[in-house]
Amino acid sequence: MTSSTWSSDCGLALRGAGVDAETVARFDTQGSGGNPLPAVFSPRESGHCLGLANPAAGYCAAFCCKEAFFKAVDRPFSPHECELLLDPAAERHSVLLGPEVREECGVEAAEAHVAFSEGECVVVVHVFSRSPEDR
Amino acid sequence: MTRELSQETERDIREMVVGFFADECGVDRARIADDTNIIEELEGDSLMFLALLERVRKRYGIGVELKTLARHLMKKPASTVGQVVHLTLAIVRHGDDIVNVEL
Numbered sequence: 001m002t003s004s005t006w007s008s009d010c011g012l013a014l015r016g017a018g019v020d021a022e023t024v025a026r027f028d029t030q031g032s033g034g035n036p037l038p039a040v041f042s043p044r045e046s047g048h049c050l051g052l053a054n055p056a057a058g059y060c061a062a063f064c065c066k067e068a069f070f071k072a073v074d075r076p077f078s079p080h081e082c083e084l085l086l087d088p089a090a091e092r093h094s095v096l097l098g099p100e101v102r103e104e105c106g107v108e109a110a111e112a113h114v115a116f117s118e119g120e121c122v123v124v125v126h127v128f129s130r131s132p133e134d135r
Numbered sequence: 136m137t138r139e140l141s142q143e144t145e146r147d148i149r150e151m152v153v154g155f156f157a158d159e160c161g162v163d164r165a166r167i168a169d170d171t172n173i174i175e176e177l178e179g180d181s182l183m184f185l186a187l188l189e190r191v192r193k194r195y196g197i198g199v200e201l202k203t204l205a206r207h208l209m210k211k212p213a214s215t216v217g218q219v220v221h222l223t224l225a226i227v228r229h230g231d232d233i234v235n236v237e238l
Contacts, residue, residue: 076205
């Protein structure tokens with residue numbers, strides 16, 4: 001490697017990466033019938049998950065995304081400001097970031113790679129800033 | 136704003152925390168002490184802690200922001216059952232003001 005700065009295909013600098021894994025069954029909504037953790041999942045995120053064929057997969061991926069994002073930025077943030085709306089057919093997702101988390105964490109964009117295997121969900125999040133100096 | 140807690144409420148919160156970890160981790164209550172390490176001995180994790188917090192929210196009607204709590208935990212991590220009991224009592228007492236409280 002000749003450079004310490006990685007870039008995304010949108011021209012932003014890679015600020016950090018995080019990974020998290022969780023068991024999908026832990027997000028089973030059959031008991032509650034709704035958002036299992038309202039402090040964690042936003043109404044938009046929860047509504048999206050409940051519309052999926054497997055809501056637990058959506059909640060699990062969204063949770064892993066928030067945990068992986070936290071590992072990448074190493075700063076506290078409001079979980080509702082970092083949303084993942086799972087598309088079961090897609091591997092790569094844009095993470096929806098609110099203005100507060102962008103400002104406080106110095107992040108311009110984030111993308112999540114989601115994979116499921118044997119009841120487990122693994123999410124890798126790449127976090128990008130506008131310039132390497134924002135790191 | 137600080138909420139005064141009766142001894143009965145403090146006992147109730149302690150019982151709730153210990154009972155929660157006993158149920159979630161499939162461990163006999165008698166095996167859980169204040170110095171039991173949640174991650175190393177009970178195999179607990181952050182999701183479990185968030186589920187406990189949700190239970191506390193519903194039961195005591197508190198609205199502490201997770202960002203505030205995370206900020207507090209980065210300064211003062213809670214790794215044992217006793218520390219989580221202490222933290223839960225503080226959350227119910229102080230809500231979002233917890234970040235300004237020296238525990």
